[in-house]
Amino acid sequence: MSNLHNENKHYNKIVLAYSGGLDTSVLIPWLKEHYGNCEVIAVSGNVGQGTELDGLEEKALATGASKLYIEDLTDTFVDDFIVPSIKAGAAYEKYLLGTSFARPIIAKRIVEIAKAEGADAICHGCTGKGNDQVRFELAIKAFAPDMDIIAPWRFWELDSREKEIEYAEAHNIPLKISKETNYSKDKNLWHLSHEGLDLEDPANEAPINTEGFLELGVSPENAPDKPTYITIHFEKGVPTKLDDEELSARDIILKLNEIGGANGIGILDIVENRLVGMKSRGVYETPGGSILYAAHAKLEEITLDKDTQHYKEQAAQKFGELVYDGKWFTPLRKALSAFVDSTQETVTGDVTLKLYKGNIIPAAVTSPYSLYNAGMATFDADDCYDQSDSAGFINLFGLPIKVRALNSDALEKETGESFSSVE
Template sequence: MSAAAASTKERVVLAYSGGLDTSVMVKWLQLERDLDVIAICANVGQDAEDLEWVKQKALDMDAIYSDAVDLRKPYASRILKKAVQANALYENTYPLLSALSRPMIAKYLVDYAHKHGARYIAHGCTGKGNDQVRFETCIHALDPEIEIIAPVREWDLLTREQEMAWASEHNVPVPTTAAKPYSIDDNLWGRAIECGVLEDPWNEPPADIWTMTVDPKDAPDEPEYLTIGFERGVPVSVNGERMKYLPLIIKVNEICGKHGFGRIDMVENRLVGIKSHECYECPASLALIRVHQALEQLCLDRDTQHFKHQIDQRWATLVYDGLWFSQLKEALDAFVESTQEFVTGEVRAKLYKGSLTVVGRRSDYAIYDYGLATYSEGDTFDRASSHGFIELHSLQSKTWSRKQGPGARRAAEGHDFEQF
């Protein structure tokens, strides 16, 4: 009989990354809460594709079960597909790389809790960050009966330095050092970097935080053109080569990173009410969203494009706030999906020294009509129709002005007046 089967202790499924917080947490849950720990590491595209070392590290710290589950393909096909279709940028800047991975990880944590009969799920999210909200909201949406343990909100290890000292005292191996105390979260959609010198928003981000993108000044001196093909709003090809979505994201990360494109330095409004200085490195996500927006400009009519921009912003905020599993999010998914029926075509972009510029777009479903748009030979637009359109469009303005607005006031006062 295995140790796991023989134990009579209650069990907790821990969202485990192998980093500072969750490494300390494996031992803390055993010592302070007297629980058997089931450590689950989700591979959503971290730097190291082989996460067996993370699995073994938890077992070496006496976890009764550990697993490193590869979620890269479903993460790309089920979640990152929707992120591009919705042009998901929180505060029109951040492509939601951390927020997007949490719903899928939460689902698997709940699945493992059911499988192993665990009453609890634990996470290592900071007590002042967004991820605690995301994980717990998603978990509660999937199974309201599971209880959450958030040690970071309970223990007296209030600084990263104190955590590292506790880890040393209890022989817990951790990758973080006092000399480089960044908190890093990375997956297919990019890297999030915070803490350390970045906590002062006046400080320029140190060069050593960037790993996916070269310094733009060291990027190639010649531009490179990148063509992305789409079908129904989903990227399907790179430079004419058809690819599945997972390798396509990896390929675009490589191409854009080589040219120094994809760095973000922003002050972000966290859900919990704190402003935070965040750095992100998102070559593929920013590139794919930008070129997708360019294709939508070609294929969506004016009203749909304008309204979808509002929906995209609301979609991004819902996901940022941890409401992936919610009624409104599902309704917005349906709207976004319906708009993508004819978003099929190609977009060409030029990469150069940290920049990406869209320089071409084409689609068999383009609403753009050359004959209507051109001022040269071949112009098919009937200019005479503009007079009647303007008369009708301005009718309410004219009527308002005569009765209540500038026209009425001018007639009453008998002179011009300042309007602005």
């Protein structure tokens, strides 16, 4: 069973996906009130949200949870979710999937804990309008198809964030936000998203220059007037070095977040098409991720042949759609990852980028597997390319056009009508 809203049903034990934010903070007492004073076990997945985890256990226990699991998922998150997406070049409408590929790994771990605890149901605090409800529940279905899922936002009386805040205040639940600072945010080591309040009207300029809005960096206007140069080394599509220092992919992302953020890199203001059918506006901060995507794409320019490069771009769009739609644990996503891995065998080399006031400017790219041949491409004299060969190539390549034109001439003479135009 799933998507339950029968408040008369009794549960012994519910596992709650818990972030400590507004939605999940009010859910602990709310679940106990509505489901027979059940035991609520909170689970938080550490995917690099940093200080947001501070004091979380004390808060969860104080509001009625029997225990809190804080699971460190950062290395798996980077190696098994972020890196495959970088190699794929996957994005959704320019959005680099920060929330999208964090949800499946958290949901999978929640299912594992729910099974170990003998829980009757899993609860999440996603709204009925958003994408995360789909991402959580598809992952739960993949690993616990018979588990009950409770999604209170679809039916409860707290149908606005203002009512949630009032409920929290009435139940003495501490919050880090107020009605005036009530942006809906999601943070992990890859990105930070902002939604709600004045952002809901696309006519309003995003307040990226307002103090306290951006958290991972500064706006391009406030970035230094001097460019920053960085060099990233990739091995088979995986970032392994930053400025000649060998680092894990996780540490490279964290360092690039600092460097990119300081240069106003990776700020995206977008009205996106949500999975549930509506358009939604959000502002995303993805400084390190934007740099890695740009560097990886630059390296592929010289290491992939034309057919592979062009087809991979099509696969990247589908990969991004699957991740955005919560279909990480599906045969097609797995198959696309296998295809991507096969394309990355020669994606090894160094990419130097110039970062300046929000811009990522390619400066240099080298690879032992480079397909770029300066001798063939040069405008100067060379001894490896016979330019006279191009005449025969063009004759054959243009043969269908020539045949059609000849046929059109014949038809025009016979009918007196013009057939030459293709407009």
